[in-house]
Amino acid sequence: MSGPAKKPQEASHSNFIRSAIEADLANGKHASRGWGGQPGPAKSHEGAPADPAKIRTRFPPEPNGYLHIGHAKSIFLNFGLARDYGGACHLRFDDTNPEKEEQEYVDSIIEAVKWLGFSWEHEGVSNLYYASDYFDFMFYAAECLIEKGHAYVDSLSAEQMRVLRGSLTEPGKESPYRLRGSEENLKLFHQMRDGRFKEGEHVLRAKIDMASPNINLRDPAIYRIRKATHHRSGDKWCVYPMYTYAHPIEDALERITHSLCTLEFEDQRPFYDWLLARLAEDGLFARPLPQQIEFARLNLTYVILSKRKLIELVEEKHVDGWDDPRMPTLVGARRRGYTPEGLRLFAERIGVSKADSWIDYSVLEDCMREHLNEVAPRRMAVLDPVKLVIENYPEGKEEFAEVPNHPQKPDWGKRQVPFSRELWIEREDYMETPSKGYFRLFPGNKVRLRYGYVVECIGHDKSTGAVRCTYDPDTKSGTPGAEKVKVKGNIHWVSAMHACAAEVRLYDRLFKVPHPESFADLNPDSKKIITAQLEPALKQSKAEERFQFERHGYFIADRIDPGSGAPEFNRAVTLRDTWQK
Ligand code: ATP
Numbered sequence: 001m002s003g004p005a006k007k008p009q010e011a012s013h014s015n016f017i018r019s020a021i022e023a024d025l026a027n028g029k030h031a032s033r034g035w036g037g038q039p040g041p042a043k044s045h046e047g048a049p050a051d052p053a054k055i056r057t058r059f060p061p062e063p064n065g066y067l068h069i070g071h072a073k074s075i076f077l078n079f080g081l082a083r084d085y086g087g088a089c090h091l092r093f094d095d096t097n098p099e100k101e102e103q104e105y106v107d108s109i110i111e112a113v114k115w116l117g118f119s120w121e122h123e124g125v126s127n128l129y130y131a132s133d134y135f136d137f138m139f140y141a142a143e144c145l146i147e148k149g150h151a152y153v154d155s156l157s158a159e160q161m162r163v164l165r166g167s168l169t170e171p172g173k174e175s176p177y178r179l180r181g182s183e184e185n186l187k188l189f190h191q192m193r194d195g196r197f198k199e200g201e202h203v204l205r206a207k208i209d210m211a212s213p214n215i216n217l218r219d220p221a222i223y224r225i226r227k228a229t230h231h232r233s234g235d236k237w238c239v240y241p242m243y244t245y246a247h248p249i250e251d252a253l254e255r256i257t258h259s260l261c262t263l264e265f266e267d268q269r270p271f272y273d274w275l276l277a278r279l280a281e282d283g284l285f286a287r288p289l290p291q292q293i294e295f296a297r298l299n300l301t302y303v304i305l306s307k308r309k310l311i312e313l314v315e316e317k318h319v320d321g322w323d324d325p326r327m328p329t330l331v332g333a334r335r336r337g338y339t340p341e342g343l344r345l346f347a348e349r350i351g352v353s354k355a356d357s358w359i360d361y362s363v364l365e366d367c368m369r370e371h372l373n374e375v376a377p378r379r380m381a382v383l384d385p386v387k388l389v390i391e392n393y394p395e396g397k398e399e400f401a402e403v404p405n406h407p408q409k410p411d412w413g414k415r416q417v418p419f420s421r422e423l424w425i426e427r428e429d430y431m432e433t434p435s436k437g438y439f440r441l442f443p444g445n446k447v448r449l450r451y452g453y454v455v456e457c458i459g460h461d462k463s464t465g466a467v468r469c470t471y472d473p474d475t476k477s478g479t480p481g482a483e484k485v486k487v488k489g490n491i492h493w494v495s496a497m498h499a500c501a502a503e504v505r506l507y508d509r510l511f512k513v514p515h516p517e518s519f520a521d522l523n524p525d526s527k528k529i530i531t532a533q534l535e536p537a538l539k540q541s542k543a544e545e546r547f548q549f550e551r552h553g554y555f556i557a558d559r560i561d562p563g564s565g566a567p568e569f570n571r572a573v574t575l576r577d578t579w580q581k
């Protein structure tokens with residue numbers, strides 16, 4: 001799946017999933033579905049009023065980690081389709097695997113989905129579900145399969161089973177235990193549940209076809225023994241359903257119409273359909289059954305989108321936790337200053353397709369710039385400060401510059417920014433000996449102090465390092481004749497006696513290469529901590545307020561320093577792409 005990253009087309013709202021849904025709606029496939037008000041088997045929906053949700057989709061995370069930007073693609077897709085077609089989208093915790101799941105992850109997932117702007121409520125029903133609540137039904141469904149001869153208890157070792165499974169080129173061979181009668185199977189299955197065996201001693205397998213060209217149909221395991229405590233059901237169970245068995249049942253109980261998943265599940269679709277068809281024959285589910293549709297997962301350059309790898313980054317302390325602003329997690333993106341609207345724009349722009357590809361990280365950054373440009377007020381901040389002294393400006397005097405809060409939005413008004421004899425400017429805005437094409441401060445050159453005066457540089461003070469200049473009192477921005485003196489450079493500043501010093505963290509991409517292979521590819525410059533000088537208005541920022549620091553980029557107020565009361569800022573994204581080759 002590597003290869004050159006491509007820039008996606010502009011959002012084309014229609015895609016193959018929308019076409020499938022529109023066709024189903026047009027021919028009324030789901031119109032007669034009853035909905036008993038909560039998940040359940042066929043009989044609980046029978047005779048119930050028609051489902052008020054025209055379609056049902058679901059977002060089914062396993063609560064074994066924090067959500068990442070790949071999950072956001074799935075959230076926008078599933079919740080977006082439900083919203084657009086008068087349907088409901090369920091938030092379902094796929095918590096059938098007892099070992100790795102925790103309440104902490106459940107809470108963070110709920111928070112993340114809300115942050116992206118979605119709700120699982122539909123017509124007064126909260127569609128928030130836990131797959132573990134269906135354990136009783138799943139066990140019952142397995143008993144039904146056994147009774148109908150569709151499942152058997154196998155007592156081979158995992159290794160023996162692997163050998164008999166065959167390969168892509170060779171058919172599998174049947175296990176000697178495949179011939180067990182239903183009564184014996186049922187008894188063994190109950191004994192498995194009752195804790196009479198050790199882990200791995202027996203498994204329950206679906207009885208399908210050991211010669212199938214699709215290996216997933218060669219009698220897949222559907223229940224295994226696990227003596228583990230589950231984060232919700234505790235020690236009630238010591239047998240747990242396999243994901244591939246549990247997932248179709250969860251969908252069917254919830255009357256999901258379109259079950260969207262990533263492409264790696266394409267080979268599982270025949271089993272998904274086989275299982276639901278058997279259970280429908282037995283009257284456990286009514287038709288129409290849910291339909292699985294696969295789409296390409298998001299692969300994003302310069303980061304990794306795998307919960308397992310993200311856990312390693314946290315545990316090996318390559319980052320400062322799940323919400324480190326460099327992390328591609330949604331909690332990280334939030335602290336980075338990324339916006340839900342920017343992520344939505346990104347999801348629309350990359351679209352949905354049937355073929356795996358890589359999306360370049362710059363596409364995400366551009367979406368953030370686009371949205372932040374709209375919503376972030378402008379402020380002045382000097383990140384690498386050096387003093388500028390205006391020698392002919394009276395000592396102790398202060399006045400105010402009128403500064404627009406957003407150059408394209410006059411209705412956002414202007415603010416008064418204090419100006420005085422000593423200012424902070426960026427170190428790189430002065431050169432003792434200018435390089436070719438340098439238009440900012442150098443001895444003999446004039447620049448405009450943004451929203452203030454034109455100043456002429458007279459060099460710098462060798463002992464303090466301060467840059468020296470004089471100003472022209474007739475050039476104050478906004479006063480008549482101010483534009484008479486033409487200059488090429490235009491630099492920002494902060495009045496030294498009014499400035500607020502604050503910690504600013506300059507974040508950059510987590511990995512230094514587009515397709516990271518290991519943690520050796522981590523970008524050593526992904527986090528730089530500096531002390532910046534900010535214009536005084538920024539001192540009042542509230543947590544999560546976002547700004548454009550003029551000429552620098554977009555920043556978010558993160559923690560408020562309890563000592564100084566001043567916020568710390570994180571850089572979300574620079575104004576321009578600095579990674580372009
Ligand atoms: P990971 O591989 O990171 O652990 P996962 O697929 O195991 O992810 P789940 O919690 O099972 O994580 O995912 C919940 C939903 O999010 C699934 O429907 C899955 O298809 C979808 N999803 C996960 N990763 C991506 C991705 N990179 N792009 C699009 N959808 C994704």
Ligand code: MG
Pocket residue numbers: 062
């Ligand atoms: Mg998964």
